[in-house]
Amino acid sequence: MSRRALYAVTPDGLAADPQRLSEACAAAIAGGARLLQYRDKKSPPDRKRRNAEALLALCRAQGARFIINDDAALAAAIGADGVHLGKRDGAIEAARSLLGPAALIGASCASDLLHAERVLAQGASYVAFGRFFASTTKPDAPPAAPAVLSVARTRFKVPICAIGGVTPDNGALLLAAGADWLAAVDGLFGRGDPADIERRARTYCALFEQPR
Secondary structure (H helix, E strand, O other): OOOOOEEEEOOOOOOOOOHHHHHHHHEEEEEEEEEEEEEEOOOOHHHHHHHHHHHHHHHHOOOOOOEEEEHHHHHHHHHOOOOEEEEOOOOOHHHHHHHHHOOEEEOOOOHHHHEEEEEEEEOOEEEOOOOOOOOOOOOOOOOOOOOOHHHHHHHHHHEEEOOOOOOOOOOOHHHOOOOOOOEEEEHHHOOOOHHHHHHHHHHHHOOOOOOO
């Protein structure tokens, strides 16, 4: 896994159409995304599992890591690479016990460095901060300042992920502040056209070629 990477996070709107979901995710990975998070707050359990299994197979075929949002049990059941947990989505220790030592377990930290310290002590693999800009995925989330990334960079040895309104136009600022991974939802998948998704993924990935 590259230290710096594009982290594609699926929007809820794609989950109801498995073919569109698969095509969109394939395009993001073809464009350079090295991590894919399946985020689905609305699907019934059977569809959610089918989608997750299909995306896991896609990631295996295309060389990306597959992470499920919020649902450690589903991640364990299908053999996903890991899970991403918000503050109210379950204990990091329980997820680590369920998924094993090699799993990628991420934690949302908003702008809370103390929470980041706690989840890392509990076994998290990476920490995510944000939102940094206006976000359609979580419009009411409290804003975070890029300076939190700079402090986190000096304190933590794990990958640091920036999320929340991240686009190819503002991502360089977050990388310069200390982010390793840029997580993108609507900035990557917003238009839904696979050719556009792949193009935008390549534009994000070009940011990683610039000096920090």
